[in-house]
Structure formats: C-alpha cells, structure tokens
Amino acid sequence: MSAAWGHVVGIVILLMMLSFIGIWIWAWLPFHKKNFDALARLPARDDTRAALDEGGLQ
Template sequence: MNPAAVQISPFWGNAIGVMIVLMLLVFIGIWVWAWGARHKPTFDRLSRLPMEDDELVPPHSQELRS
C-alpha cells in the first residue's frame, strides 16, 4: 500500500455513494420529465423555429445576409 495514500472514513465513503445515487436519480427524473408526452407539442413547435426564421426576415435583409 502506498504510504502517501489518504484514507477516508467509511462515513464519507458512504456519504459520497449516497450523493452519487441521488444525483443519478435526479438526472433520470429530469430526463423522464423532459421526454414526457405532454412536452411533445412544445418541442415540435420549438423545433420548427429555425425554419420559420426566414419567413420573418424582410426580403431586403436577405441581401445583407449573403
């Protein structure tokens, strides 16, 4: 064993393990919430925004973008 290795107490080892599990559960919860069926209409509408952008730009400003 390396004499310079730091030993942590079992309490902190368990506390870190619990925190990792809690963070994983929060991540999975946010993922499930975001991919829920009730969010699909909003995401579909937001996904079309980049394509609708050209319709909102006046014709004379198209020349400036080129």
C-alpha cells in the first residue's frame, strides 16, 4: 500500500471522530434538556395510561 492511502485513512478517521464529538456536544446543549426530560418520562406515562385503561389504577 502507498503512503497516500495511509493519509486518506487518517483523514477519514479524524472526520469520523470530529463528527462524533460534534454530535455529542450538540446533544448536551442546554436547550435540549426540556425535550430529553419529556422523552425520559414517556415510558412511565405510557404504563400509567395502560394501567388506567385496564382499570388497575383508580
């Protein structure tokens, strides 16, 4: 293999790492907190609704 191939692979890996870090930073931005909190409550809310439909909770 040529040295140029090693440089191409290195650049691709660097771009993949930067993309991962960028997505990670984007996910932790403060304005996403409200949406993530609402999404975290979905399983509990769905269980409560299902129990109400079955008559399990009053």
